[in-house]
Amino acid sequence: MRRPFAALIAAAVLAQCAPAQAESVVKLPAAAVDPAVKAKRAVAVLAGGCFWGVEGVFSNVKGVVSVESGYHGGSKATAEYDQTSSGTTGHAESVRIVYDPSVVSYGTLLRILFSVVADPTLKNRQGPDSGTQYRAAIVPMDAAQRQVATAYLAQIGKGHYFKAPIVVPVESYKGFYRAEAYHQDFMRLHPDNGYIRRWDAPKLAALKRLYPEWVRATPAP
Template identity: 45%
Template sequence: MSEACNIPGLNVPRSRFPVPEYELKESEGSAHVVLAGGCFWCVEAVFLAIDGVTRVESGYAGGAADTANYEAVCTGSTGHAEVIDVHYDPAKVGFGELLRVFFSVAHDPTQLNRQGNDVGTQYRSAVFYETEEQKALTEAYIQKLNESGVYSAPVVTSVEPLEAFYPAEAHHQNFAARNPWQPYIMAVAVPKMEKLAAAWPDRLKPEFSQDDPDLA
């Protein structure tokens, strides 16, 4: 993984990112969505801080079971993307709101098959849907983003059916919180967390609601 990542949205106010026109009607209890936005260490850190998110697991999606491991996925030849499986309570946070965080803070959705210096299809921007409702809302929101002009380039996020989610190796889970001084985390995850705290203070878990957010 590289040591730098350019995130054009970091300096764009939250108010410029459109609100989804509607929210999914989801049953009470728990729901989840699988997202790909580059290095899963950093995207995981963002979503773990969101109030209503109950669990985030890093993993792989888009390829076969026999190549769902870090060494193989890093070759960029398996079809997998590095993803996070975000479990959340729909009574506290909705699918549409999670999409808004994903597109405004978690990554740069205008970079094709890369995030910063992390290059390859394994770092692609993608939303893996399980229902037609998730697919429709995601596609509608991408269209709305493009029409808003919030980014100077088109959003290239792919909307793909979730065939399977494969959990990543144990040492990749909760990586940023366990390794806050790791150079990549400091260069890539910390700016995202700072943007999240500044733009979404009302949506953070209490332990992340501080002027100087800590990943630990």
């Protein structure tokens, strides 16, 4: 991702010569298990590879109040980019989504995650990035979210929407640590970045194409 300078140059070249399409786009069904939540606000913690694109997509989803990029899975002491990039901290690049359950359900967030953001058949990698820090993962905040998560993974697995088995883990919450300021809202602030153009902008385009009914008029903060 944003590793050595040479990698940034390579990403910029790819942005110019590669087709503008998301790597894995599958229009998935709505979650069969997705009970209503009466609270006005709820939190979802999700991982789907580079957090730039995950944040960029979900900030454009109706019902989402805010999204922040950060780290989940390791300790507070190692929750910073240089250490997480080593792949030895247990952290995954993740996002913390605050949303209105009366507008968008947890199941819908998972549907969007695996339709246009992350390929659930890839283990410890997404797009051009590899390592445990780029794993896709669901991190339920309570028993109800865990029920929806496990049921949805089973549902899309049995439906054979993908050519390979689903390998996404459902992880226990260990604390979410906000990433450095320069990572926040990166996709919106740097639309011409080579990595964004090649790997993340196509995900947002896929959201707008597959689920126009879920697209906000303006991005959430």
